[in-house]
Amino acid sequence: MGETVSETRDLFSKFDEIIQTRETLLASGVEDPFSLVMEKVLSPTRAICNGRSTILLGTYNYMGMTFDPDVIQAGKDALDNYGSGTTGSRVLNGTYQGHKEVEQALREFYAMDHAMVFSTGYQANLGIISTVAGKGDYIVLDIDSHASIWDGCALGNAEVVPFKHNDIEAMDKRLGRIPEGAGKLVVLEGVYSMLGDIAPLKEMVAVAKRHGAMVLVDEAHSMGFIGEHGRGVAEAQGVIDNVDFIIGTFSKSVGTVGGFCVSNHPKFEILRLVCRPYVFTASLPPSVVATAATSVRKLMHAGNKRAHLWENSKRLHGGLRAQGFTLGTEEPQSAIVAVIMPDLERGAAMWEALLKEGLYVNLARPPATPAGMTLLRCSLCAEHSSEEVETILGMFERAGKAVGII
Ligand SMILES: Cc1ncc(COP(=O)(O)O)c(C=O)c1O
Numbered sequence: 001m002g003e004t005v006s007e008t009r010d011l012f013s014k015f016d017e018i019i020q021t022r023e024t025l026l027a028s029g030v031e032d033p034f035s036l037v038m039e040k041v042l043s044p045t046r047a048i049c050n051g052r053s054t055i056l057l058g059t060y061n062y063m064g065m066t067f068d069p070d071v072i073q074a075g076k077d078a079l080d081n082y083g084s085g086t087t088g089s090r091v092l093n094g095t096y097q098g099h100k101e102v103e104q105a106l107r108e109f110y111a112m113d114h115a116m117v118f119s120t121g122y123q124a125n126l127g128i129i130s131t132v133a134g135k136g137d138y139i140v141l142d143i144d145s146h147a148s149i150w151d152g153c154a155l156g157n158a159e160v161v162p163f164k165h166n167d168i169e170a171m172d173k174r175l176g177r178i179p180e181g182a183g184k185l186v187v188l189e190g191v192y193s194m195l196g197d198i199a200p201l202k203e204m205v206a207v208a209k210r211h212g213a214m215v216l217v218d219e220a221h222s223m224g225f226i227g228e229h230g231r232g233v234a235e236a237q238g239v240i241d242n243v244d245f246i247i248g249t250f251s252k253s254v255g256t257v258g259g260f261c262v263s264n265h266p267k268f269e270i271l272r273l274v275c276r277p278y279v280f281t282a283s284l285p286p287s288v289v290a291t292a293a294t295s296v297r298k299l300m301h302a303g304n305k306r307a308h309l310w311e312n313s314k315r316l317h318g319g320l321r322a323q324g325f326t327l328g329t330e331e332p333q334s335a336i337v338a339v340i341m342p343d344l345e346r347g348a349a350m351w352e353a354l355l356k357e358g359l360y361v362n363l364a365r366p367p368a369t370p371a372g373m374t375l376l377r378c379s380l381c382a383e384h385s386s387e388e389v390e391t392i393l394g395m396f397e398r399a400g401k402a403v404g405i406i
Pocket residue numbers: 120121122123125146148189193218220221249250251257258259
């Protein structure tokens with residue numbers, strides 16, 4: 001007699017719906033928008049995709065630093081002098097001279113007392129949020145927060161209280177209901193990356209401070225570009241001195257990989273010993289911190305690039321609107337211009353039509369997007385020339401007419 005095997009739930013059954021959506025989409029004959037390969041990358045704004053020279057309008061390379069000659073040279077020198085990796089945690093054998101230098105560059109960039117570098121921006125949010133807000137504390141956050149912010153909340157033991165996107169009154173009410181004496185952390189983003197809209201930080205930071213809360217602002221999509229010195233939306237709105245923690249990433253304007261937190265908090269340095277996503281992972285390779293430090297220093301003096309990127313954003317936004325596309329914001333607020341698609345099928349068809357025209361954009365869909373939207377997200381680069389922006393507009397017009405969106 002054989003033993004009876006008890007029935008167990010298929011652990012993968014929770015993915016059946018997404019498997020089905022994907023199969024239906026691919027059965028329509030459209031190219032898979034989530035497995036594009038860049039066969040060769042020619043510059044911050046051009047790559048070879050499917051054998052064709054393609055304009056890149058879907059990277060986070062806002063300031064075009066990936067091919068900067070000084071940045072590349074710094075990376076090469078570090079590879080030669082320090083090897084390919086650190087093979088260890090920052091608190092053991094993984095702090096090299098380069099890690100100290102990039103933290104110094106960040107302190108100078110933000111004019112803040114402390115900077116702590118993580119292996120990714122995702123880990124920076126995970127680490128700072130879960131470590132700072134613990135049991136009995138409250139995190140009040142915008143409901144459209146990035147996955148890394150939500151995951152930081154999930155990793156910690158604080159009570160998590162979301163409020164409606166960019167709604168100052170809702171935030172005020174949530175803060176008002178927190179029990180007397182509890183620790184409070186408000187978590188906001190400078191630029192929300194799906195629609196490219198910015199937060200009313202001036203008002204929100206004031207409300208948070210009135211309630212005695214600490215404030216963390218994720219400036220992943222604004223660093224390097226927004227604000228006089230490129231410090232982000234908090235700088236642009238004049239409230240950076242009231243923000244307790246700024247989170248940022250090297251994977252966007254800085255042009256490499258890594259994450260960081262800067263702060264003026266007098267006890268900040270203790271986080272290096274108690275923040276698990278900092279302690280229990282290998283530090284960034286020497287070549288990466290060297291490229292990041294060089295890039296951050298160059299971004300301190302990139303006023304002209306910032307101005308050109310604003311011009312690009314305004315021209316693309318205005319041009320797409322004039323063609324009849326529905327956009328994520330009334331006015332251009334960042335380097336992201338989100339084009340709202342009627343549904344996933346037409347979004348994927350439009351994405352493919354643009355790729356055939358020689359233009360790469362990001363197709364974004366739930367759960368990354370708010371309100372179940374399908375978006376074609378365009379992110380501009382300071383290295384896009386004005387002529388390229390006109391070419392892009394021509395591509396959108398042809399593709400939009402072919403797919404029947406405009
Ligand atoms: C708002 C925000 N925070 C954090 C991150 C994570 O950055 P990283 O790519 O360095 O992990 C992202 C990345 O897309 C982001 O959009």
